[in-house]
Amino acid sequence: xxxxxxxxxxxxxxxxxxxxxNLNFIINEGDYxxxxxxxxxxxxxxxxxxxxLKAPSEGTITYGEGLKxxxxxxxxxxxxxxxxxxxxxxxxxxxxxLSQRGAKPFYSSDEKKLALENMERxxxxxxxxxxxxxxxxxxxxxxxxxRALCATRKMLLLDEPVTGLDPVVSSELYCIxxxxxxxxxxxxxxxxxxIHSAADHADHILHLGGDDVFFGTTEEYKNSEIGKAYLGGHxxx
Amino acid sequence: MIDLISELLSYHFIVRxxxxxxxxxxxxxxxGVSLVLKRYSMIGDGLSHIGFGALAIxxxxxxxxxxxxxxxxxxxxxLLLRMSESRRVSGDAAIALASTSAVAIGVIVISLSSGMGxxxxxxxxxxxxxMSRGDVxxxxxxxxxxxxxxxxxxxxxxxxxFDETFARATGVHTKRYNxxxxxxxxxxxxxxxxxMGALLISSLIIFPALTxxxxxxxxxxxxxxxxxxxxxxxxxxxxISYAAALPTGASVVAVNLVVFALFSAVGALxxxx
Numbered sequence: 001x002x003x004x005x006x007x008x009x010x011x012x013x014x015x016x017x018x019x020x021x022n023l024n025f026i027i028n029e030g031d032y033x034x035x036x037x038x039x040x041x042x043x044x045x046x047x048x049x050x051x052x053l054k055a056p057s058e059g060t061i062t063y064g065e066g067l068k069x070x071x072x073x074x075x076x077x078x079x080x081x082x083x084x085x086x087x088x089x090x091x092x093x094x095x096x097x098l099s100q101r102g103a104k105p106f107y108s109s110d111e112k113k114l115a116l117e118n119m120e121r122x123x124x125x126x127x128x129x130x131x132x133x134x135x136x137x138x139x140x141x142x143x144x145x146x147r148a149l150c151a152t153r154k155m156l157l158l159d160e161p162v163t164g165l166d167p168v169v170s171s172e173l174y175c176i177x178x179x180x181x182x183x184x185x186x187x188x189x190x191x192x193x194x195i196h197s198a199a200d201h202a203d204h205i206l207h208l209g210g211d212d213v214f215f216g217t218t219e220e221y222k223n224s225e226i227g228k229a230y231l232g233g234h235x236x237x
Numbered sequence: 238m239i240d241l242i243s244e245l246l247s248y249h250f251i252v253r254x255x256x257x258x259x260x261x262x263x264x265x266x267x268x269g270v271s272l273v274l275k276r277y278s279m280i281g282d283g284l285s286h287i288g289f290g291a292l293a294i295x296x297x298x299x300x301x302x303x304x305x306x307x308x309x310x311x312x313x314x315x316l317l318l319r320m321s322e323s324r325r326v327s328g329d330a331a332i333a334l335a336s337t338s339a340v341a342i343g344v345i346v347i348s349l350s351s352g353m354g355x356x357x358x359x360x361x362x363x364x365x366x367x368m369s370r371g372d373v374x375x376x377x378x379x380x381x382x383x384x385x386x387x388x389x390x391x392x393x394x395x396x397x398x399f400d401e402t403f404a405r406a407t408g409v410h411t412k413r414y415n416x417x418x419x420x421x422x423x424x425x426x427x428x429x430x431x432x433m434g435a436l437l438i439s440s441l442i443i444f445p446a447l448t449x450x451x452x453x454x455x456x457x458x459x460x461x462x463x464x465x466x467x468x469x470x471x472x473x474x475x476x477i478s479y480a481a482a483l484p485t486g487a488s489v490v491a492v493n494l495v496v497f498a499l500f501s502a503v504g505a506l507x508x509x510x
């Protein structure tokens with residue numbers, strides 16, 4: 001087991017208010033970790049901290065050997081600007097290669113090849129010249145996933161990737177993420193609202209909720225009190 | 238038509254205006270794509286009003302207008318961007334405050350020094366006679382610098398415009414590029430505003446981008462199309478303004494409006510097809 005990210009006694013704050021503390025966990029190479037919890041429990045803030053966009057107010061987050069901050073692929077939530085953005089699918093995917101090129105101004109042919117490969121992986125090669133704003137929600141997420149794959153060979157962070165997608169497209173997307181994890185050996189960290197799908201797909205769960213913080217394997221989670229409460233409670237909906 | 242153009246080019250002041258105008262149209266069109274998509278259109282407008290204030294003060298103190306206005310407006314661009322990002326005052330309100338205050342100060346300075354008259358009119362609506370030889374050299378140098386920086390940072394500008402969070406997460410210095418875009422916009426606004434006028438210069442930033450977005454489907458397409466549209470509209474505008482004895486700035490904006498309407502119609506047809 002090679003640890004990629006280690007969090008020790010991490011506390012996170014938002015607007016100077018502590019929203020999550022005593023976070024201790026290790027993300028190993030090849031893991032599929034789901035971060036679940038109520039709104040405002042600090043899921044997105046934790047993800048920003050893992051990405052190095054925000055410093056934790058206490059504790060330390062260390063990257064394991066061979067992982068640099070710029071080598072993490074990221075699928076952020078979509079913004080209003082993107083929805084009507086005039087850009088071709090290829091332009092968007094290619095922009096994922098920026099992280100590894102430093103100050104060089106233009107893309108090399110290797111990077112263009114990498115972008116095409118990642119589009120092939122997610123089966124969107126035929127959309128190459130399409131305009132991003134004319135795609136369906138599920139197609140747009142595949143494009144952004146391809147972009148994230150261009151930025152990483154090791155680790156992918158996804159922030160609520162199925163928000164706004166219909167159930168069929170959502171489960172397709174879960175399968176794609178699972179494939180990326182299993183076939184390409186890329187470590188996955190995903191924030192999810194959907195606790196059942198999280199438990200179905202992930203092998204580790206981090207549950208944030210004020211004083212009740214749970215971290216462990218999915219099996220442990222299903223047998224824990226907090227896990228039973230959340231998984232069981234939702235079944236009766 | 239050819240007679241008209243050769244007659245036009247026999248005037249030195251018009252040749253100067255054409256050189257500076259083409260370069261400024263090019264710069265503003267390129268930067269405009271990013272500014273419009275990032276919802277920063279009002280920054281261009283705000284900067285031009287601050288430029289008006291700076292020019293008025295420079296004139297009152299008998300200083301070189303561009304040498305005063307460029308640093309003042311670049312400084313203002315830093316501040317406006319900082320204000321847009323802060324959560325205390327919302328961006329558009331901050332820009333409205335800054336731009337109206339600058340106009341008020343400019344008008345007071347002008348009326349105290351030379352009295353309201355032609356000066357105010359020229360600053361507000363532009364004058365084709367405004368460019369001296371020194372101005373032309375400075376304008377050409379600065380525009381070429383703006384163009385070069387834009388081309389070299391093109392891919393980063395795309396990333397920062399499309400998705401700032403992703404760009405930052407993968408190690409792009411997004412703050413630096415936001416600064417770069419607004420500083421380049423500030424320089425462009427100052428260079429163009431004496432010909433186009435403080436009230437009209439921001440249209441050079443906004444119109445070409447919006448026009449090409451009606452039709453183009455890729456970012457590169459939008460950028461290239463805006464550059465072409467902007468230069469052509471400027472050239473048609475200056476010919477019309479000469480032939481019909483109309484103010485240059487207003488003619489250029491009017492041509493932009495017509496082209497925008499044309500592209501919108503074409504876009505609607507393509508969309509239906």
